[in-house]
Every structure is written in structure tokens, then in C-alpha cells.
Amino acid sequence: MNLKKYATTYVPVCNIDDLVPGRGACVLVEGRQVAVFRLPRGSVYAIGNHDPFSGANVLSRGIVGDLKGELVVASPIYKQHFSLVSGRCLEKPDVCVPVYPVRTLKGRIEVGSEPVPDGSRVA
């Protein structure tokens, strides 16, 4: 992910061990609900928690996995898949959820205070 095109402030949100491998949880970042996922090998992804199809804040509670090589979470309400990398909905590509920059420092997970601008997302 190219993060150099814009400035971001990272906010510490939780410890990596607060997350079960292969699952997500929700954190608040300056009033925004962000779904943070820990994959089995330790990498961490963050997208908006709001499910645009149901209108509920639930994406952090979905099942994560990969479909044709793309990392995804399935919404627990109507089961659409969202890419953890681009935020794009696989079933309806014109629907996107925000993607947040995220990093792990000494076991602390930090999330960017602003979503990644649309243009800078890695396709």
C-alpha cells in the first residue's frame, strides 16, 4: 500500500493479542468505527465497520478468508464479501467501504486516523 502520498496520524487501538487469529474486532478511531482483522499468520487489516448493505455496524464480526487470492471478510448480515485490501465489494464492485492504514509496533496495533484516499489504494 502506498502511504506516502498523504500524511496520516496513527492512533494506537489495541494489542495484537486482543484479537483472535482469523477474526476481527471493532475499535473507535477519532469517532469512526474501524474493523480490525488479525489473519492467521499475524498480518493486520483495517476497514470501515459499517456494512453499506444492511446499514449496521457489523463488518468486524464477519468471517475472514480468501476468494481467488483476494483477502475478504463476509458481512454477517447478508453475506457480501469485502476486500480487506481495497474495500471493494466482490458482488457489487461499485460499492466500497473505507480502508484504513494499519501497522503493528511491538505488539500494539495502530490505525490511521483517516481512511486511505480512494486513488492511493493498491488494486
Add this chain to the structure above:
Amino acid sequence: MARQKLVVIGNGMVGQKFLEAIVEAGGDFDITVFGEEPRAAYDRVHLSEYFTGRSADDLLLAPADFYAQHAINLKLGVKATAIDREARTVTGSDGSSVPYDHLVLATGSFPFVPPVPGHDRAHVHVYRTIEDLDAIRASAASARTGVVIGGGLLGLEAAKALRDLGIETNVVEFAPRLMAVQIDEGGGAMLRRKIEALGVYVHTNRNTKEIVDGEAARHRLNFADGTVLECDMLVFSAGIRPQDALAKASGVEVGPRGGIVVDDQCRTSDPSIYAIGECALWSGRIYGLVAPGYEMAKAAAQQIMALPDAALFQGADMSTKLKLMGVDVASIGDAHAQTPGAKSYAWIDEPNGVYKRIVVSSDNKRLLGAVLVGEASDYGTLLQVMLNGVALPAQPESMILPATDGKSSAGIGVDALPDTAQICSCNAVSKRELCKAVREGAHTVAALKDCTKAGTTCGGCVPLVTQVMNSELKKLGVEVKKDLCEHFAHTRQELYHLVRVGKLKTFDEVRNKHGVGLGCDICKPTIGSILASCWNDYVLKDEHAGLQDSNDHVLANIQKDGTYSVVPRIPGGEVTPDGLLAIATVAKKYDLYTKITGGQRIDLFGARLEQLPLIWEELIAAGFESGHAYGKSLRTVKSCVGSTWCRFGVQDSVGMAILIENRYKGLRAPHKLKMAVSGCTRECAEAQSKDVGVIATEKGWNLYVCGNGGMKPRHAELLASDLDDVTLLRYIDRFYMFYIRTADRLQRTSTWRDNLEGGLDYLKQVIIEDSLGIGAELEAEMALVIGTYQDEWRTTVEDPVKRARFRAFLNSDAADDNVVFVRERGQVRPASADEKAPVAAVKEEA
């Protein structure tokens, strides 16, 4: 032009089929039907089920409103007493006179009772109508022993009925063997051995001379050879005679030995009068089976409607396959090798009670006939090979010999059958029609059954239908793809087997051995469920937590706004006032919307994620456990109040429901499981709409399986009757574990059953007769699940680490401000988007 008047005399199976043929083809007639019996047409083929749980209403062939819906004037309990062919009227026993343009005689047959002295004594019966069965049942109440005279197809059915009534049963046959018409000596001997093993005494070569008072029992039969047999009740089943008296009296031609003479159009000597079914004599023959009767009904209907290209009746193949007291018996074509030069091959497996014989032409090229006893799965293929004159393999015996490499017998592939081969004879569906349906998109047996009706009557052709479908799919290049998902090139059944046999305990182990990638929302929950069914670990253990559907992951049911509903288990629907108070207290404290469920429990809505452990804690303290409303697992066991309170109840249905619910709670399966227990046949718990339903009888419990309510309702089927408690639980253990072992992902028991090759009979063999020898294994697997049950709510609230995960935000104690309730009828409900909008607007300004 006035509508033509159509009168049908007789409302049996064939008469009913005729009406349906007229209705389906859009016939526009004034229809009057005379039915001598007090009820509309019922299924005489399955009459013996009247003693094993099916009521007279269950046996009815048509929905109650069929006659009204099609404006058919059905005169039940009215016998047609005369036909005036000049005036074209039929006179009824009610004094009515009904004019006709077309008259159809579907009067059927009556049981032949040989005129031996004593045949008219009390407690001597025939076996044809529901009234006959009622009389047999009444006799059985004061009888210990019974005799059926006649060892043919119907006689053995009657013997089964007596045995089901708990009567010590004897079969007396004049001929040297059972079913002498249909099967040969070797087959008859094997059938006799199998039936005797079931506790029925068979006496062949017996000519009954007279029936007199017995010494130790009510009757004594004196046979011509000097032997005697005593019994308390007697059923004659010595053949049928066509019911042709009315035709004869009105001058319609009948055969020298009875039967109304008809031509290929099923027309009698009077062109306005038709005769169909067992009363008709075609080409010197009476057909005593239902399928030829149906063909006649179709021919007559098309003729009367003057359809172009109307079907003709040109004789019927008398091959049959049936199950007599659980024994498969089939007869095809020239079963007695009477064709000049015919040769035969036979295979006898005494230990397993199997007899198979094929009769082939003198040049070894054509199949002429066959007899199968004890195992008749080759019936469909052999019948088609014979009917279509398919060339036989060089070694014809390969068609009946068991293959030694563990595969099924070599036989002849369906590809050898011509397109015209009639695969389903009950519903006249050809191979061509099946292939066409497959090409048009019916790619499952269930879909094929739906659109062609093949295999929906007796079910005997389903294995052949499946083969035709698979072969056609292969030709279409449709890969019959059964992979679970892109991560596992296996079916659910295969994965279940791999997990069991490989003793795999985690998703990672399964994936490393048999899959690729991270997994997805298809394979993770599926494997999570398989692991739970096999090993029954706590589902939120770290290695399993990621597999769980989001509901299982939080042990509650997510709602549209992201809040949850909580359902405590209320076994059998029995709850104390204190229990209700505790639930009410929790609901009030957390302001939960409260609703009674269809499964006799209470659903509490509107709980936030972070409230769940608090709510559970209070419910647990009051003695409640998780109701698993969120899982693909046992939901509820609904019950009626039963014999404890109800004046009609015959067993303690609530007690049994509680026992069952506590036994199977926590059991995870391919889909949810619902059960019910009714305390009497009034069935107030609606057990026949459940995956497993239990209905009390005077003697114990009847077990029903594979029912469903919901989107595609399906009545459950009777698996076993009058079970004691222990046997009931054993059969349910085996049934559930067999389902868990073999079902597809998210396949309810009803669809599983619809796709099960061999159908209910096969299920009975596996569960009751233990034909696969896995009964003990299935029971042990269930015992492990039962023995390792834990209340998931309790385990979770008692574990501080797990409990800490129930928070809206890992880094804040705030609540999700998108969850907004409004009040309606005194309780909360989620606010609609419109109702939320002002709140959001206010927030943005702030």
C-alpha cells in the same frame, strides 16, 4: 352445445386415475361418480400401512377439495344398481337416476372366497377395503393366532398386517410354493426361508377342506391331506374376481370366466361404455396390478375426450418389484423359463438370503425374464434390458453375480438403453424425457423428480434415474462438481469422513492435509460444524473461533441492526413461574423486546454485544442454559402436555420431550434440527413437520423422520412403530449420526431424504436392520457428543479472556451509536432509517 355427461362407476385407484387424466387434459364434462365405499379413492397398494400408523385420511389419493374444485359430483356410499343402455341412465342405490353420454366402469374386483364349508363363520375375513381392515383389527383384539389362506402377493401383504397387529401368523398355500405366479421354485424357497425367519409359519401344498370349531382356538382348518391347523381368526386371500355383475345384467359382453370384454380403446361391446382396471378383460386377460389399470384409465380418458393420437391400451408387462415384510421380491417377464429353448443362470447366496436368476434366449443374446429375492437393486436395469431387447454381454451371468472387487455388479450401463426405454413405469417416463429434462437444467435427482415425476410413486427406479442423469450430465460436459468451495476439492461427506478417519481436530490440520488457502465463509463453518459433530470441543476455543459463523461466534442471533437476540433453552417447553420471572427480570433490566417463539420458548431481542455475557450470567443463575438458537444444531423439542394432564394423552410426552432435548442439546449438524413429541395421535405438537417427530401410541412411540415446515413443507415419514423408550433413543441416535455423516452442507433432513437413493426403505434398513453394520458405531459417536456436552454460555462467562471479547469497541466503553430504538406496543424495536436521520443530523452539527 350442452356439456356432455360423463358417469364413472367406481372410485378406486383406477377410477381416480381416470378422473385425474380427464382433469389434467382439460376435459369439460358434467361428471358424476358412484362410489360404493363410504370414502373417496385411497391407496390400496399401501393398505397394510393402516396398521402401522397411517390413518384412512392419510391413505386418500386426492386432496379433500379435488372433487369440489373440479365440480365432480362424487356420490359416496352409493352403489350403482342398474344401467339402462337404451335411456342411457345409471340408477343408484339412493334412488337417483343419472343420465350419461359416456359411462366408465371402474368397478374393480372382489376377493374370491372358495366355497369351503365354514367360510362364512364369524372372524373370517377378506382383505381389500378399509372396512375389511377395521373388521380384522376388531377380531385381532380377541385373537392370539391367525391364518391367511393364500400365499400370493396379497396374501403375504395380509400376513404382514396380521403380524403388525401382534398375531401369531400362518400362511396356507395350495401350491407347492409362495407367490407361485410370479417367482420360480428357487426364489419361492428363499422367500419362504426369509419369511419364516420373521416368525411367520408357512404351510404349502395345503388344500383347505372345511373350517369347523377348534379345540384350543376359535377355528380349526381341516386340510385334504388329513392335517389340521387351529387359529382364532382367518383371512381369505385366494385371488380376485372381476366385479362385472352390473355390466352382465345390462347386457354388456363379459368373458366366459368373467371380466368385461374391452378393446384397445377400453371400449366395451356398447360403444358408449368403457371398462378399466381389474373389472376389464383385455385380450382374454385380467390385469390385477395398478400400473396396467392406470394405462387403461389414460387410454379411456383420451378416447372419451376424442384427442387426436389418443393412447391405446395394448397389454402391459406384468413385471413387478415389491417388498413383502421387508423382503425384496421381483419378477420380470418369463420368470418360469417357459419360452422354448430358454436357458437360465442362477446365483444363490444362502448366508445373506439372496436368490437371483435370469432367463435368456437360446442364442444367449436376449434377456427373457428374471427372478430376484432378497436383493432387487438390479430390477430396473434388468427390466429395461428385457423390454428393449438390449444385446447381452458375452457372459450374461455377470449381470447378477456380485463383483469381487467391491464395486456393484457389472451389469449393463444405461447407455445401452434406447431412448424409448421407460425408466419410470409408474409415471410412464422414458429415458428420452429424462435426458431432455437434464439438458434443460434439471441437474439433481430432486429437480428431475419435480419436473418429470419419475421416481415419485414407488421409488423403485430412482437408482436408474440417477444413472441416466449422471450419464447425460457427463455427455453434456457438465462436470458434476461437488467441491465444497475453492479451498477444498471434496464434498462435505468426504470431509466428514476425512476428519473422522484422520482424527483431525482443527481446521488447520484439515486444510494442511486436504485443502488450500485461508478458507472462506463456506468451508470454515462447514468444517467447524464437522469438528463439533465429531469431537464436540467448545466452539470458541482459539483454534475454532475463526471458523464459526458470526452467530456461533457470539452464541446469539444477529438482527438487522447488529444487535442480538437471546434464547434460553426451555426443554420441552416446560417452564416454572420462577423461570418466567427470571426471564422477565432480565428482559426488563436490559429493555429487551420479548416474543414467544414457534418452538415453545422465549426470544429476547435488542441485546448489544457487550450486554450478552451479563444477560447470560443472570439467566444461568436462574438455571437456564444456551438454547443454541444461533447454531446449525438441535433447536427445540416441542411437546403437547401429554398424559399427565390431557384426558386423551396415552404417554408422558412432556417427560419424553425433556429427556430427548437434554440428550441432543448442543449436537451440531449440517443444518438445524427440530423435534417434537405428541402424547397421542391427535398430534398437537405437530411432530410430523419436524426433522424427528415422536408420537405416542398405546404401546410406546411411533418415530417419524425427515419432516419440515417452513418454505417447503414436507410430512415426516413413519420410520418405526410402537418403540419402547430405549429403542426410540437408539434409533434417533443412529438416524441423526447417519444424517450428519452423509448430508450436504446446509441440507435439512427433508431434502437429504428426498435425495437419498433407496429412500425410506433404505433408511429403515440402515437404522432398524443395521444393514451397513454401522449401528453400534453411530451410537458410540452420539454417546461421545452427549457425554461431552457443556453449556457454551457458562463456559464463556466463566473465562475472563473470552468474556473480554464481548465489547462494542476494544478501545472504548462507548456503545454503538448507530443502534437506535423506538418504542412500539410497549416494547423497543429498531428505529427505521427515517427515524434515525434526525439523530445523525444533530450529531454532525455538534
